[in-house]
Amino acid sequence: MQTVHALNPLRQTVERLRAAAKEGTKLALVPTMGALHEGHLTLVRRAKELADLVAVSIFVNPRQFGPNEDLDAYPRQMERDSRLLEAEGVALLWAPDVTAMYPEGYATNIAVSGVSDGLCGADRPGHFDGVATVVCKLFNQVRPDIALFGEKDWQQLAVIRRMARDLDLLFPRVDAILGVPIVREADGLAMSSRNAYLSPRQRQSAAVLNVAMRAAIDRLHEGLPAGAVLTELEGVVLAAGFDSIDYAELRDAGSIALLNAPNGNARLFVAARIGGTRLIDNMAV
Structure with a gap:
């Protein structure tokens, strides 16, 4: 090289x-x-x-x-x-x-x-x-x-x-x-250089982000209103030990336009902070 x-x-x-x-x-x-x-x-x-x-x-x-x-x-x-x-x-x-x-x-x-x-x-x-x-x-x-x-x-x-x-x-x-495609840890957390900033307790809590997002997508497929699903997702993530949510939104995968409901090309985007670390993730809906 x-x-x-x-x-x-x-x-x-x-x-x-x-x-x-x-x-x-x-x-x-x-x-x-x-x-x-x-x-x-x-x-x-x-x-x-x-x-x-x-x-x-x-x-x-x-x-x-x-x-x-x-x-x-x-x-x-x-x-x-x-x-x-x-x-x-x-x-x-x-x-x-x-x-x-x-x-x-x-x-x-x-x-x-x-x-x-x-x-x-x-x-x-x-x-x-x-x-x-x-x-x-x-x-x-x-x-x-x-x-x-x-x-x-x-x-x-x-x-x-x-x-x-x-x-x-x-x-x-x-x-x-x-x-x-995103490479994930065994517990589903998206790999990131910033994961190294997490304490052992924060790292355990961080795994909830992936779980909460997948559960939210399941609820969207069940036909629940997007607003209620995203509010529930935020509550689960905060209860797991995250300090704040920057966003939890549905967006069009191509234009990144905000969506009120899945459109066949939707992705779920989340950014959340735990300690001094900001984690992001996204998944196809």
Whole structure:
């Protein structure tokens, strides 16, 4: 695995990898912020199934963190992450620092309206501008043929697809930006780097989120009103030890528009806080 930290060496390395490969070789990109877990490695393995070469980026992007969020505390485990990626057969690790990604005088921001409204877009103002900006840069830097993202961040996936389509980025088809299903712990909790922040008691309580969401979907299938089902879900989650609910909503999976009832393309989205940790999850209804 080749590891690069600056833009010019990155472009030279990508050119060498493509030149050494057979004609028609595909390059896949898996963007991450590091602190890799099985969910990330699942993305890498799926990328290897779909492409001949896999590049992974590790960059803790300050532009997607709010002023009171956990940028400084976000886990950074570059040596461990590098070993994991090398063991998976990754060809290229792109690991820029902040000055490489945002040089002095950087002044450009990408905002994607519509799909970024509501949910995490409402609770974390500016977050998806930061996501869209850094992913656009990653696409232009690595120039992959396909890119893979986890479906745990479903709204993020919708934002990236909309941005790529609107800006005529490298991808001729929206399906070149691939969502990979959520990887879950044995008790159903969605894997996340932030799970490491949970105390043993909080971790036990966190498992209720998955259970409550599945129960809510069952009730929706039974025909119960969505408002009552979501209120019940919130009560169950809070009773389990969560401190607050940022949202528990039905949204259209494509447009992220708010729904009052399932429409055949609905997803259930929940964000809840336990201690200092914010957990998110979503499921098809």
